[in-house]
Amino acid sequence: STFERNATFYHEFKDNPRFSVxxxxxxxxxxxxxxxxxxxxxxxxxxxYSNKMEFGEGAIVIVKGSRNMTVRQQSVxxxxxxxxxVTLNCTIHTETCAGEYSVYWxxxxxxxxxxxxxxxxxxRSDQCEKSPEAGSPTQSCxxxxxxxxxxxxxxxxxxxxxxxxxxxxxxxxxxxxIEADPLLLVYCLGVALALSFILIIALASIMYKMNKRKCxxxxxxxxxxxxxQTDAGAQDADSLHYVALNLSNKNNRSRRQRSNMEEETVxxxxxx
Numbered sequence: 001s002t003f004e005r006n007a008t009f010y011h012e013f014k015d016n017p018r019f020s021v022x023x024x025x026x027x028x029x030x031x032x033x034x035x036x037x038x039x040x041x042x043x044x045x046x047x048x049y050s051n052k053m054e055f056g057e058g059a060i061v062i063v064k065g066s067r068n069m070t071v072r073q074q075s076v077x078x079x080x081x082x083x084x085x086v087t088l089n090c091t092i093h094t095e096t097c098a099g100e101y102s103v104y105w106x107x108x109x110x111x112x113x114x115x116x117x118x119x120x121x122x123x124r125s126d127q128c129e130k131s132p133e134a135g136s137p138t139q140s141c142x143x144x145x146x147x148x149x150x151x152x153x154x155x156x157x158x159x160x161x162x163x164x165x166x167x168x169x170x171x172x173x174x175x176x177x178i179e180a181d182p183l184l185l186v187y188c189l190g191v192a193l194a195l196s197f198i199l200i201i202a203l204a205s206i207m208y209k210m211n212k213r214k215c216x217x218x219x220x221x222x223x224x225x226x227x228x229q230t231d232a233g234a235q236d237a238d239s240l241h242y243v244a245l246n247l248s249n250k251n252n253r254s255r256r257q258r259s260n261m262e263e264e265t266v267x268x269x270x271x272x
Contacts, residue, residue, distance in 0.1 A: 037063050037167055063167075069094040071162050073171040080178055085148040088174055090160030092141040102163040103143045108173075109156035119145060152178050 007021035022029040032039055040063045046055040072091045080086055090103060105119040147154060155178040160171040 035063050039063055069169060071160060071169045071171040073160055073174045077175040080150055082151055082178060082180060084150050088145040088158050090143045090171055092162050094139060101141060104161040105145050106159040107156045150178055154178060
């Protein structure tokens, strides 16, 4: 196969001395000199034969950012307590690009496989200040992430990522440890213990009153019939009549009959 000896460049590549083509027998190489960040991308090689166009898999070119740009975060580890507030900051030092910055915050919690994005500042450049040294192109940009009323689930490592001038850089991360206050824990346990003690006393008092009421009911049910029988017996005793009779044998009775019905005395008494 043959290749065109004279390469033709189009658009922004036209008349750009950094781009050239090295061709020969069965080869056609694109050469890029003095690489820049804008050269990052995927380059495809295509060929045509008999009006048929075919492309290769492509070559991905990634131009790493200039080392003149750095991203720094505060202390690597910081310990706070639940309910506290903290402000995480991310500082950018650069001298190569005066454009806007997009700042992203990621949090990698314990047990999570990948960090998750939690906040973005968007395109901002109003938080940047130039170096006070005369003629110095260096500028510093500070971006803050306030966290208020922290809870245990906010613990993790927070990363600051800055996208600018075709590159993205990550900070070293700030680990946020949230630890419960031991005194607060003791106080909570003491309150829980006191409430449990009060509840036990209340339940014991209720059980005592219920048992006492049941005992009274049983005693009243047991004594009720005895008192009724006694009262009935007293009433029967009050209604009794006592009668005294003077009885004599048959001989005396016959004698009295013969004595022309002698006077017979009957004693009777009634007890009221």
